[in-house]
Amino acid sequence: MRNTFANYLIEAARLDEKVVLLTGDHGYALFDEFRKLCPNQYFNAGIAEQNMIGVSAGLAKTGFKPIVYGLSAFIPIRVLEQIKIDLCYENLPVILIGDGAGIVYSALGTSHQSTEDIAALRGIPNIIILSPADASEMRACFKLAQESEQTVYIRVGKADLGSVHDMPVDLKMGQIIPVKKEAKTDIVFIGTGSIVVSALEIASKYSNSSVWSVPCLKPIDKKQIVEVILNSKVIVTLEEHSIYGGLGSIISEIASEFNVKLPICTIGINDKFSTYCGNYKYLLEEHELDILSIEKKINDFFLLHNLVISFVSQ
Amino acid sequence: MNFNVINLRKTVLKMAFAGSTVHIACAFSLIEIMAVLYRNHLHFPEGRFDDPNRDYLILSKGHGVMAQYACFRELNWIDENAIENYFSNGSKLKGLSDAHISGIEVTSGSLGHGLSVGVGMALGAKLKGSKQRVFAIIGDGEMNEGSIWEALLFAAHFELSNLLVIVDKNNFQAMGTTDEVLKLGNLKKKLEAFDFETREIDGHDEAIIDKTILELLNSNTKKPKAIVAHTIKGKGISFMENNNCWHYTRLTSETYKQALKELDIKN
Known part of the structure; x- marks a missing residue:
């Protein structure tokens, strides 16, 4: 599921130079290919998530389509206020990827576990919250996110548990x-x-x-x-x-x-x-x-x- | 449309009295900075605040928003009605800067947000190869926020030479002086250490502000720029200057008249 995301990211960035990827110094190896193929669309914002969300807002305001990658323990939890004020209040088209949602980082402890992100985000107007179950849903969610033109959070949990769908999923917004x-x-x-x-x-x-x-x-x-x-x-x-x-x-x-x-x-x-x-x-x-x-x-x-x-x- | 600072202060007073609002002193410390920016530097093609090629003015210190409204009045971006009915039920202009208002670029007031958004806009302009500049006014109190320092690091790292940060250094924040609350030390040295091309000036001297901005904009370095502008909280009204009560105090008929009178004498 994570590779699906990484591949779609490359596809999106190569199709549209306005697609830019921001990471908070996370995603080691995951973005190697992206960096190789789209070096001018990749920004490591450092271990500075609050600023990264503000920067993504500024980029969206100047016509870019930022995709922000982080661990869901930090994106959205650490930057909830930035998501509310900088992104959602202005309904900016920024895609937030929260990786390792749930208890994926089982050995690292509470700081890296994320079991309150949906609850924390739900009350914010304008946010779209997506949570794919497998690679097919990931693909569909990413497509929805790109089409939505508003702030989207994609929650990515344990990614290697296998598929639930044996065919590509055709997903409309809101559908189960x-x-x-x-x-x-x-x-x-x-x-x-x-x-x-x-x-x-x-x-x-x-x-x-x-x-x-x-x-x-x-x-x-x-x-x-x-x-x-x-x-x-x-x-x-x-x-x-x-x-x-x-x-x-x-x-x-x-x-x-x-x-x-x-x-x-x-x-x-x-x-x-x-x-x-x-x-x-x-x-x-x-x-x-x-x-x-x-x-x-x-x-x-x-x-x-x-x-x-x-x-x-x- | 000459952005006369006495008139701008009068507009702020008029709004503040009409709306019975606070934060008057916060607006008064950055009047000259705003006036010089709108008069001489901010480029709005065909005078339009929504032109995609405009320069961006980020008021990260959203508490000073009445100074910006006063400039909008000069530009005719808001009408007299908006001034006279400030804070009335159903009116649009809020007590802190709000990006839903035409001409305002970021929603701030929760401090430490605007600079990052401005940094993103500077990066966006640079990526597009556009000549747009980003001017970001931040407060010295606001510099308590960690996100400000994250934004400074980012701006220097990505060589955002199209960014000019202006620190409205009035030495006060809500509960006291910045020295009492959380010492900032030598800001010029700090900003230089963060790899900003930095100047330190009197933030109420319009000629100096103008000259310094020009000098920095014409600099050929790849560094982002910063001005530490020494200002006086409540500048322009004797009983407000360096009196932090005017962060919170509302005007009465008497103080309103007295303040207007002081400005008239200066005129």
Whole structure:
């Protein structure tokens, strides 16, 4: 997924000399090819993210199309005010890439983990928030971002977990995408980002379940969400982000707004920082976001709500 | 349209009284700088504030925005109504600079933002091969913000010789003198150490301001430029000068009349 992004970046920059890449001294090796092919469109702004966002605003104001790359722990979190005032208030066409979202930097600890970025950005007017689940969605998201002419944040999580789509995705702004559909749906799994891969695996164990991926967190097609959840018994939302202010909250808000009465099980980071160090898989377990922990949570939730759900016979 | 500094100060007073607003002293320290820039240096093709080839004036120190509004009035970019109804419900001109207002390039007031945006514009102009210049007025208090120093580093590194930073050094910030709050030390030396071609001048002497700007604009170095302009907060009105209360104090009928009278005597 990261290579897809790097390749698209080169393609975009070679097609349009107004496309410029700014990085806050991150992306070692990722941009080697870009630097080679488009050296005049590459700017390492140094470890100075606040200034980098302001500079991107100035470049956008003078007709350029900046793409700003950073780790999502810094872009957007460290520069939230610059995003609000310098970019979004003026609706400037700047694409922000937040890499390593969630707990990807499992061994580096809290400073490099990012599980509140969606929540922090959602309240800012004019921002578009995209969160691709795989390379196909990344491609579609990047295209949407380029066409949008406003400030876009692309959240890039764990990038090497495999694909959820076996074909290129045709994405319209706000749309959610079916990944697994059944004629009758009791459980709707709605996920965003890399965790959609886990959602698919979990869903395969439940009969009458469907899985939807949400690459557009803002804006989001509320009517489509309502159609998807309307005749089901329960929703499970999944995200590698806090259970507060992210996808779980978005779906709950929509269900509430349209008076769709059904239980919503929100799977995500349960309002805690990481305590331990370890590999990605280990950190997922710590946050109970590994397959087994998620399944346990879901089944406990079903029990709590007296939901009778049938499993696929093994 | 001669940007007479007495008239500009009168416009500021009129606005501030009409809107019962604060930040009068913040505007008064940069009146001469604004006047010289608009009168002699800022290039607006056909007088248009939205011409893509204009020079950019960044008021990073957004608290001084009334000085800029006063210049807009001279340019007829805003009408008398906007002055008389400053801060009235539904009016557009805000208490800090706001890029939604025609003629204002950046939204500031949250300090330490404008300079970075200006640096980006200077980079953009340079990449386009355009002759546009960026003039950025920052406050000395504003230089507490770390992002200012990030922007200075960036400007020097990318050799943005089309950028002129003017520090409105009035030695005060909201809660006291800059020395009391967070010492800045020798600003000229600091800016020189950041690889800016730097001059230190009296920020109320229009002839000197003009001459220094010209000299820096004509310099052939690749360095970005800076002027440390020594100014007086509240300049022009005896009871406001170096009296930091006028960061926050609102005019009464009496102080308004008294201030106008002082300006008339100077005229």
